[in-house]
Amino acid sequence: MKISELSRRTGVPVASIKYFRREGLLPAGRATAATLAEYGEEHVQRLRLIKALTTLGGLSIAATRDVLAAVDQAESTEGTLGAISYALPVPVTAASAGDADRDAAAEAAAEADVVGLIETMDWRVPDTSPHVRGLTTALRELRRLDADYRPEGLVAYAELAHAIARLDLRRAAAFDDSPALAEQAVIVLALSGPVLELLRRLAQEDQVRRRAAADDPAPADGHA
Incomplete structure (x- = not known):
C-alpha cells in the first residue's frame, strides 16, 4: 500500500x-x-x-x-512483556543523592519495608528493578510527610495488585504474535493504569458519600 x-x-x-x-x-x-x-x-x-x-x-x-x-x-x-514493563517510565522517579543524604534514616526504613513486602509476597523481583526503586522513593516520602504510614498495611494493597497483575498477564499473553502482543502489552501495562486509578477514585467517592449519608440520616418523615 x-x-x-x-x-x-x-x-x-x-x-x-x-x-x-x-x-x-x-x-x-x-x-x-x-x-x-x-x-x-x-x-x-x-x-x-x-x-x-x-x-x-x-x-x-x-x-x-x-x-x-x-x-x-x-x-x-x-521477554516482550518484561521489556515493555522496564522500558515504560516509572511512576515515581528516584530522588537525587542529595535528597537521600538529608534523610538517610527514612531511606533505610523505606528500603527495609520494600524488601520485607517482597519477601512476604514471595515476589520474584530483582533488587535492580526500577519499580523497587520507585516504591522505595514513594514510601520514603510518605514517612517524611508523616502521613500516618504503616508498613503492615501494604500487604493488603499488594495482594490486590497481585490479583490485578495476574489478570493483566493472562490477557496480554493470549496474543501469540509479537506485534499484536506488544500492542496489547502496552495497553495492559501502560494505558490501563489511568482506568484503574479512576475506578479506585470512583469507589472512594462512593464510600465517602455512603459514610456521609450514614452520618447525616434523613428526618423520620422522609422530608429534607
Whole structure:
C-alpha cells in the first residue's frame, strides 16, 4: 500500500508517518521508485503501537523509541512483556543523592519495608528493578510527610495488585504474535493504569458519600 493508504488505515497523518520514519520508530517501506515506497501490514501494526504509546500513553518520542527497541529485541512472550514493563517510565522517579543524604534514616526504613513486602509476597523481583526503586522513593516520602504510614498495611494493597497483575498477564499473553502482543502489552501495562486509578477514585467517592449519608440520616418523615 502507498503511504496515503497507510495513513487512512491507521488514522496517522502522512506528515506524522514521515516524522516517525525519520526518528527511527517506523521501518522504511519497500522502495518502488525514487520517491515512492510500498508499505505492508507490519507497518500498520507498528503505527498502531506507536500511536498507542505516544497518543494514549503520553510517552515522548525518545521513550517510545526505547520501548520499541526493547520489543524488537525480545525473543519470547515473557521477554516482550518484561521489556515493555522496564522500558515504560516509572511512576515515581528516584530522588537525587542529595535528597537521600538529608534523610538517610527514612531511606533505610523505606528500603527495609520494600524488601520485607517482597519477601512476604514471595515476589520474584530483582533488587535492580526500577519499580523497587520507585516504591522505595514513594514510601520514603510518605514517612517524611508523616502521613500516618504503616508498613503492615501494604500487604493488603499488594495482594490486590497481585490479583490485578495476574489478570493483566493472562490477557496480554493470549496474543501469540509479537506485534499484536506488544500492542496489547502496552495497553495492559501502560494505558490501563489511568482506568484503574479512576475506578479506585470512583469507589472512594462512593464510600465517602455512603459514610456521609450514614452520618447525616434523613428526618423520620422522609422530608429534607
